[in-house]
Amino acid sequence: MSKLTADMAENLVLTCMYGQKPPELTEKSIPSMAIGCPAALIRVARDGGLDNIYKKMMIGYRGETGRTNEVGDAIRKATENDETQVSIGKGRPIDITPAMAWTTGVILTYLGRGSDKRLTSTDEVRKRNNTACLEGTQTDPYICLNVGYLQGQRTLRDAKRYP
Numbered sequence: 388m389s390k391l392t393a394d395m396a397e398n399l400v401l402t403c404m405y406g407q408k409p410p411e412l413t414e415k416s417i418p419s420m421a422i423g424c425p426a427a428l429i430r431v432a433r434d435g436g437l438d439n440i441y442k443k444m445m446i447g448y449r450g451e452t453g454r455t456n457e458v459g460d461a462i463r464k465a466t467e468n469d470e471t472q473v474s475i476g477k478g479r480p481i482d483i484t485p486a487m488a489w490t491t492g493v494i495l496t497y498l499g500r501g502s503d504k505r506l507t508s509t510d511e512v513r514k515r516n517n518t519a520c521l522e523g524t525q526t527d528p529y530i531c532l533n534v535g536y537l538q539g540q541r542t543l544r545d546a547k548r549y550p
Contacts, residue, residue, distance in 0.1 A: 391427065393434045399427035400440050401447075406486035406523055421517035425493070429542055432497050440494065445475065460500065462491045466528045488528035489520040492535020497543060501536045508537055 391399070402408075403424035431437055441458040458475055465473040466488045472480035495501040508516070516534040519525035525534075 391430055393430070393436060396427045396430040396434070397436055397439050397443060399423065400431055400490065401443055403427065403521055404440070404444065404484075404487050404490040406484045406521065408522070419518055420521040421514045424490070424521055425517065425538055425542055428490070428493050428497070432542070437494050437498060440490075459491050459495050459498070462487060463495060463532060466491070466532045469529065471528075483528045485520045485523065485525050485528050485531040489517070489531040489535040489538070492532045492537075493539040493542060494535075496536050496539025501539050513537055513541065 403420060408420060428437075431440065438455065441455040445455050445458065461473045461475055462483055465471075466483055470483070472482055474480045492501060513534075516525065516530075517538055520531035520534050525531055
């Protein structure tokens with residue numbers, strides 16, 4: 388994979404959020420979504436572009452960017468209430484996928500709005516759970532939201548260690 392630009396990273400995160408395997412992920416470049424998606428999120432976060440993820444998402448769903456500051460919290464609230472869809476404003480309902488819940492958990496944690504719980508896991512278990520949420524073998528968005536919180540805590544720690 389060539390150098391990851393800010394726009395490429397944002398698009399990679401969106402692809403991950405939709406639960407699709409990005410074409411950039413090959414065995415030679417980045418072997419799995421569990422590695423590639425967190426790496427892209429770190430890049431976007433360091434560039435200060437996490438808000439752009441929800442803006443691009445809303446443009447894709449509704450053709451506009453109003454109320455993007457509410458998207459992550461709305462996805463979290465719906466997921467915690469065991470709802471399978473979320474409506475933002477007067478827009479059509481958006482299906483909450485496990486990958487979307489995972490991405491939301493990471494983003495909200497990075498923005499300081501994630502879970503207050505201190506979550507722990509071994510690297511092996513965290514990576515396995517990331518893969519399950521991103522590749523669709525874990526079907527419960529609530530579990531993936533919490534796995535996303537855990538990855539978000541790890542991402543924050545790594546971002547501080549390797550600025």
